[in-house]
Amino acid sequence: MKDGIDLRHDVLDAQLVDRHCENIGRCDTLILELRDGKPPRVATVLVGGPVRAERIGRWMIALSRLVHGGKRAADEGVSRIPFAAMRSLGETIEMDVVRDELPSEHVEQWLAKHVICRIPGAQKKKEQSRK
Amino acid sequence: MNREVALHQLLGRTVHDPNGRKVGRLEELRAEIELHERGNDYVVTEFHVGSFGAIESLAGARLARELLHRLGRLVPYDRHCIPWQRLDLTDPNHPKALDTIEQLKAKQRKT
Numbered sequence: 001m002k003d004g005i006d007l008r009h010d011v012l013d014a015q016l017v018d019r020h021c022e023n024i025g026r027c028d029t030l031i032l033e034l035r036d037g038k039p040p041r042v043a044t045v046l047v048g049g050p051v052r053a054e055r056i057g058r059w060m061i062a063l064s065r066l067v068h069g070g071k072r073a074a075d076e077g078v079s080r081i082p083f084a085a086m087r088s089l090g091e092t093i094e095m096d097v098v099r100d101e102l103p104s105e106h107v108e109q110w111l112a113k114h115v116i117c118r119i120p121g122a123q124k125k126k127e128q129s130r131k
Numbered sequence: 132m133n134r135e136v137a138l139h140q141l142l143g144r145t146v147h148d149p150n151g152r153k154v155g156r157l158e159e160l161r162a163e164i165e166l167h168e169r170g171n172d173y174v175v176t177e178f179h180v181g182s183f184g185a186i187e188s189l190a191g192a193r194l195a196r197e198l199l200h201r202l203g204r205l206v207p208y209d210r211h212c213i214p215w216q217r218l219d220l221t222d223p224n225h226p227k228a229l230d231t232i233e234q235l236k237a238k239q240r241k242t
Contacts, residue, residue: 005173007138007160030138032160032175034223039174039215042162043135055139083173 005089007042015092016047016081018099025104027093028052030083045086045095048078048104079104136223144224146180146213148231155180155209157226178218180228181210211235 005011007030016024028051031044053060079102087094099105116122138160146154159179165172211228213235219227228235 004161004163004176007162007175008142009159012138012142031135032138032141034134034136034220036133039165039176040136040220041165042173042175046137051137054137084170 010089011045011093016045017092017094018097019087019094020099021094022099024079024095024097024099024102025108028055031080042083045081045083046078047081047102049107050078077103077107136220141220141223141226144226146178146218146226146228148228148235150231152232154211154228154232154235161212175215177215178213178226179210180213209236209239211239 011027011030014027016027018024025047027045028048029046030042031046033041033043035041050061050064053064081095081097081102085096087096100109141157141160144157146157148154157178157180160175161177161179162173163176165174213228213230217229219229221227230238
């Protein structure tokens, strides 16, 4: 692992994988902790639709609220992973977490179960990839 | 008191010097490992501010610098590396450099 990293170039939007090398999404943003008299600490990696919507713009946030009927909390579906959980940094960033435990994965799982699996050939492809 | 700010909210913000002049836009944050008793943390050590910093992020610093060097005088390019101690983030929406543009340019020439 390199000693120094460029947060925008190396981390932002990079592919994240869990400890079993399963994709858990992209790094949508990083939370920096601003401390008095100390350098800002890279505290948390945020992954999830609401964060992505915030980066796109206000209209996307409004659209997202409209879709969810305004009932969804602002941070619902957002995974907050401590930056200290980073195991390695390369083409992908390996985090010491388990995919199924992340809130941002609920939408992915719902889509996989209710949409992707119904596409003709999806089950066969899934079995092939398991082999 | 500790505060939190999202990286995407900082990137692209215009940095001004103490005289209110525009230094450039915040384009990159350099982080390094800080060792302490409880473990390791990445901390931001340097802020890269420049009018063409985005090209660096896309193509890498060396290629961007080479390209801009070849374009020569057609493209005015200023890039400043500001240490964390010299950037005031009290208001993250309006970051302020504690050095003037002249001081930053002088430091750039030395490096």
